[in-house]
Amino acid sequence: MSQKRFSLIRTLGIIFMITYIVFIAFPIYWQLNTSFKHIGEVRKIPPTFFPKHFTLSPYINVMNNPMARKSIYDSLIISITTTLLSVLIGSLAGYAFARYPKYAGGENLSFWMLSVRMFPPIVFILPFFFIFNNLGLTDTYFSLIVMYFTFNLPLSVWLMMMFFGDIPRELEEAAYVDGYKPFRAFFKVTLPLVLPGMVSVVMLCWIFAWNEFLFANVLVGTRVKTFPLVIPTFASGSSILWNQVMAFTVIAMLPPIILFIILRRYMIRGLSLGVVKG
Amino acid sequence: MSRKGEDILVKRYVPFLLVLPAFIVLFSVTIFPTIWSLYMSFHQYNPIIGKPVPVGWKNFNYILHWDRFQNSVVHLFYYLLFGVGIEMILGITVALLLYELIKSEKIRLLLLVLFIIPMMIPPSIVGTLWRFLLDPFSGVVNTILSMLHLPVVDWFGSKMALASLIIADIWEWTSLPLMIIYSGRVSLPQSVYEAAWVDGASQWTILRRITLPMLKELIAIALIIRFMDAYKFIDKVTVMTQGGPGGASELPSYLAYLVGAQQFNMGVASAMTWIIGLGSIIVIMLFVKFMKKVLKSQKIA
Numbered sequence: 001m002s003q004k005r006f007s008l009i010r011t012l013g014i015i016f017m018i019t020y021i022v023f024i025a026f027p028i029y030w031q032l033n034t035s036f037k038h039i040g041e042v043r044k045i046p047p048t049f050f051p052k053h054f055t056l057s058p059y060i061n062v063m064n065n066p067m068a069r070k071s072i073y074d075s076l077i078i079s080i081t082t083t084l085l086s087v088l089i090g091s092l093a094g095y096a097f098a099r100y101p102k103y104a105g106g107e108n109l110s111f112w113m114l115s116v117r118m119f120p121p122i123v124f125i126l127p128f129f130f131i132f133n134n135l136g137l138t139d140t141y142f143s144l145i146v147m148y149f150t151f152n153l154p155l156s157v158w159l160m161m162m163f164f165g166d167i168p169r170e171l172e173e174a175a176y177v178d179g180y181k182p183f184r185a186f187f188k189v190t191l192p193l194v195l196p197g198m199v200s201v202v203m204l205c206w207i208f209a210w211n212e213f214l215f216a217n218v219l220v221g222t223r224v225k226t227f228p229l230v231i232p233t234f235a236s237g238s239s240i241l242w243n244q245v246m247a248f249t250v251i252a253m254l255p256p257i258i259l260f261i262i263l264r265r266y267m268i269r270g271l272s273l274g275v276v277k278g
Numbered sequence: 279m280s281r282k283g284e285d286i287l288v289k290r291y292v293p294f295l296l297v298l299p300a301f302i303v304l305f306s307v308t309i310f311p312t313i314w315s316l317y318m319s320f321h322q323y324n325p326i327i328g329k330p331v332p333v334g335w336k337n338f339n340y341i342l343h344w345d346r347f348q349n350s351v352v353h354l355f356y357y358l359l360f361g362v363g364i365e366m367i368l369g370i371t372v373a374l375l376l377y378e379l380i381k382s383e384k385i386r387l388l389l390l391v392l393f394i395i396p397m398m399i400p401p402s403i404v405g406t407l408w409r410f411l412l413d414p415f416s417g418v419v420n421t422i423l424s425m426l427h428l429p430v431v432d433w434f435g436s437k438m439a440l441a442s443l444i445i446a447d448i449w450e451w452t453s454l455p456l457m458i459i460y461s462g463r464v465s466l467p468q469s470v471y472e473a474a475w476v477d478g479a480s481q482w483t484i485l486r487r488i489t490l491p492m493l494k495e496l497i498a499i500a501l502i503i504r505f506m507d508a509y510k511f512i513d514k515v516t517v518m519t520q521g522g523p524g525g526a527s528e529l530p531s532y533l534a535y536l537v538g539a540q541q542f543n544m545g546v547a548s549a550m551t552w553i554i555g556l557g558s559i560i561v562i563m564l565f566v567k568f569m570k571k572v573l574k575s576q577k578i579a
Contacts, residue, residue, distance in 0.1 A: 045416040096296035104293035119555035120510040120531040127311040196461040211400035256398040
């Protein structure tokens with residue numbers, strides 16, 4: 001009886017998963033499909049479900065475009081720096097807020113940090129344009145790194161606070177009893193347990209910096225150009241070259257996907273040792 | 279004895295030092311824009327025309343009585359209720375199903391990568407992609423609908439424009455709660471589940487009594503993040519509908535963007551961002567309070 005009900009739920013679950021997979025995968029398939037078509041076929045009505053004349057020329061055109069190549073390089077520099085800074089500084093603060101809320105400044109401080117992310121970005125864009133302009137810092141890596149770092153930090157602090165909060169304190173205390181110094185206990189006991197959470201923070205910070213358009217559009221653009229700024233330039237005259245746009249976004253998706261696959265190793269079960277949450 | 283004193287010293291100052299870098303960065307970056315925009319919200323200012331002129335509460339008064347702004351607030355309400363609501367429910371369900379149903383590590387990795395790809399595409403491109411898919415004449419969705427002899431839909435007409443935005447948003451951002459909840463589920467201790475199985479608890483009971491309660495803080499933070507970001511997003515509106523047709527899909531921060539970055543009306547734009555920002559802060563504060571009450575009552579019970 002219970003076995004039967006269980007398998008019914010299982011079947012429903014599998015159907016649900018398949019529907020969701022189709023919903024997510026179809027637009028991605030369409031993006032790939034478009035990126036392998038000649039531009040004439042892209043504009044066809046009704047659209048073709050599979051490229052009639054399969055071509056790699058959109059990819060070759062994009063790769064031969066020096067501006068496109070440079071933009072990927074610029075985006076990489078900005079995203080790597082932003083992510084490292086946000087996760088490092090965010091983890092320090094998150095740990096303090098989770099373990100010693102009173103001494104770390106309390107809820108008001110942590111909530112104020114979060115509130116930075118609540119204002120529409122237009123609040124920051126214009127004042128920052130004036131500031132960076134006066135300091136001669138527009139069109140530099142620095143200006144974007146500062147902005148993305150600021151917007152990622154609240155998220156990083158709050159998520160790390162939650163993940164650290166989930167780790168029972170007794171674990172660290174047990175390590176102290178075993179003669180570990182706090183520093184060593186942190187690296188040997190606490191850090192491995194929050195790694196799965198940290199991976200998602202890394203991904204979120206990376207994705208925000210990697211894809212951001214609005215700040216980049218205002219603060220950089222000539223010497224430094226991130227890749228979302230290059231996308232609108234794939235046009236001939238007034239018509240957009242959809243196949244090249246899609247090919248370029250496929251290429252731009254690779255760094256975050258590779259990063260995720262590398263980091264996935266750390267997402268495996270952190271707590272397999274049989275620790276009961278306190 | 280001295281060891282104890284040392285501990286108190288460490289406890290008193292180390293947490294403060296750990297928070298300090300984050301505090302310094304956020305404070306120094308935000309203090310000027312905060313003051314600038316607060317000052318501007320009480321002034322009439324267009325950088326092209328001239329210097330700021332003080333106008334008191336006029337900007338706020340104007341915005342609150344502006345019918346386009348009032349309509350955009352209604353749109354935002356639907357957008358948050360359906361968009362963020364469905365994203366959370368879908369994200370949690372799929373994350374837990376992925377963990378329960380699929381035992382092979384390789385397939386799990388594959389699906390997880392697939393599921394977070396939408397988040398890795400720039401939001402402006404997600405907008406163009408969906409604009410492309412949903413195009414009433416040449417889009418593939420309507421092509422499929424007519425192949426199945428179903429009525430085609432005018433996705434960017436005044437009835438469906440907001441729904442189209444919501445669909446694109448669900449497609450892109452369900453990945454976020456999914457990823458957070460999945461990594462939370464992965465780090466839950468196995469032993470609790472083993473104990474429950476030994477006690478003969480059903481799947482449903484385990485879900486309701488163990489999994490969800492242990493994940494509720496992460497669920498709350500995922501909800502807060504999605505709420506904050508959905509509350510002020512504009513990129514998909516810009517690309518997909520430009521707020522149209524006839525303002526049918528305008529959202530408050532898109533209006534603020536229009537007024538600020540296109541009409542250069544800094545006073546009204548700043549006032550609007552303050553109204554929007556404070557609205558968000560109040561909602562999240564109430565939510566955090568509610569969460570704390572829930573947490574407390576469970577600890578007593």
